Amino acid sequence: MTVLAPLHFADAREAAALAAFLTRLVHYDRAAAVRLQAGGGALAVFGRPPSFEVLAIRTARLVDAVDLDVTVSAGELLDGIEESAGKAVVPDSVTGPPWAGVLPPRGGWEPVPGLPDVAGMRGAVAAAVGEFRARDEELPEERRTRNERDAIGREIWSRTLGTTGLPLRAVHAAQSLGFLPPGEAPVALFASGPWLRLRTPYGSIALRTVPIALGVAPR
Numbered sequence: 001m002t003v004l005a006p007l008h009f010a011d012a013r014e015a016a017a018l019a020a021f022l023t024r025l026v027h028y029d030r031a032a033a034v035r036l037q038a039g040g041g042a043l044a045v046f047g048r049p050p051s052f053e054v055l056a057i058r059t060a061r062l063v064d065a066v067d068l069d070v071t072v073s074a075g076e077l078l079d080g081i082e083e084s085a086g087k088a089v090v091p092d093s094v095t096g097p098p099w100a101g102v103l104p105p106r107g108g109w110e111p112v113p114g115l116p117d118v119a120g121m122r123g124a125v126a127a128a129v130g131e132f133r134a135r136d137e138e139l140p141e142e143r144r145t146r147n148e149r150d151a152i153g154r155e156i157w158s159r160t161l162g163t164t165g166l167p168l169r170a171v172h173a174a175q176s177l178g179f180l181p182p183g184e185a186p187v188a189l190f191a192s193g194p195w196l197r198l199r200t201p202y203g204s205i206a207l208r209t210v211p212i213a214l215g216v217a218p219r
Contacts, residue, residue, distance in 0.1 A: 004068070004090040007043060010061035012086030018045060021058040021203065022078040024177050025049055034077060035100045036090065038068035047074060048099045052173035055104065057204040071096035104197060104206040109190040114163040115198075118180055118187055121161070121171045128156050128168050164189055166196055170205045179203040 009015045025032045028049040035046040043060045070093045080089030116124070135152050136144075157169035166189060174180050179202045181187070187200045194210040 004070075005066075006080075007038070007066065007068075007088045007090060008063040009086045009088070010041075010063055012083060014060040015081055015086045015088060016083045017202070018058055018060055018088070019078060019081045019083060020178060021045070021047075021056070022074050022081075025056070025074045026078060030075065032074040033071055033094055033097055033100065034074045035071045035096060035103070036068055036077075037103075038062060038066045041065045043068075046100070046103060048097070049173060049177065052169050052176075054170050054173045054205050054207040055099065056173060056177050056179070057104075057206060059203070071100050102208075104195045105192050108192040109197060110192065112164055112166075112189040112191050112196070115166070115187065115189040116162060117184065118182075119184075121180060121187075122175065124161060124168060125172050125175050128159075128172070132156055164196075165209060166198060167207070170196070170198055170207055174198055174200065174203075174205045177203065177205075179205065 009018075022034070022045075025034070025047045028051075032047060032049075037044045037046070041062050041064070043062050043066075045058045045060075047056045047058075048054070049056060068090070070090065072091045073094055076091035077088065080091055082088070115121075132152060136149060139148060157167060157172060159168050160166060161168060161171060171180075179198075179200045181201050185201050187198065190197045190199065194208045195206055196209060197204050197206040
């Protein structure tokens with residue numbers, strides 16, 4: 001077993017923000033894993049909340065220039081965060097899920113125009129949630145099954161936001177994980193190859209517009 005030194009955050013508030021992110025991930029999946037990458041005084045934490053089919057990314061500044069690349073239990077990492085001390089104990093590594101080997105690129109990102117403001121994105125999510133509930137209620141009893149509801153959800157959340165090509169499920173994920181800021185804080189959309197990335201002051205949501213089969217190593 002390799003014992004890793006604790007991560008010390010440049011600001012204790014970043015430890016609290018990371019804890020909030022991990023709490024949401026564990027809420028969706030008690031067995032959630034996250035991949036940690038650190039270098040040059042920065043930490044990136046990647047997670048994949050179930051059903052959204054996106055990657056959620058939370059970053060933080062570190063006191064030391066630590067080099068780290070490991071996949072760990074989200075719950076154990078959450079347990080190892082000491083918010084008042086502004087540090088986190090990195091737990092033992094785990095066998096990473098397939099998605100952990102398919103991360104977005106670090107560079108080559110270009111702005112994508114047409115993204116609505118935060119109020120518009122929240123409105124789009126609220127309208128989609130309302131439509132899902134209405135269509136679910138209209139289902140006759142014999143069709144009110146998990147498969148039928150999942151099909152309705154896939155149809156609604158696969159719709160794209162305006163002309164951006166960004167699926168609504170990515171915006172829903174950003175809102176559910178606490179990434180959409182209040183007020184008019186800046187948000188932006190970027191593309192790099194087959195990837196899209198919704199960036200906000202609280203984190204990013206990334207997804208491939210051309211999915212690959214998870215479990216098959218990319219060439």
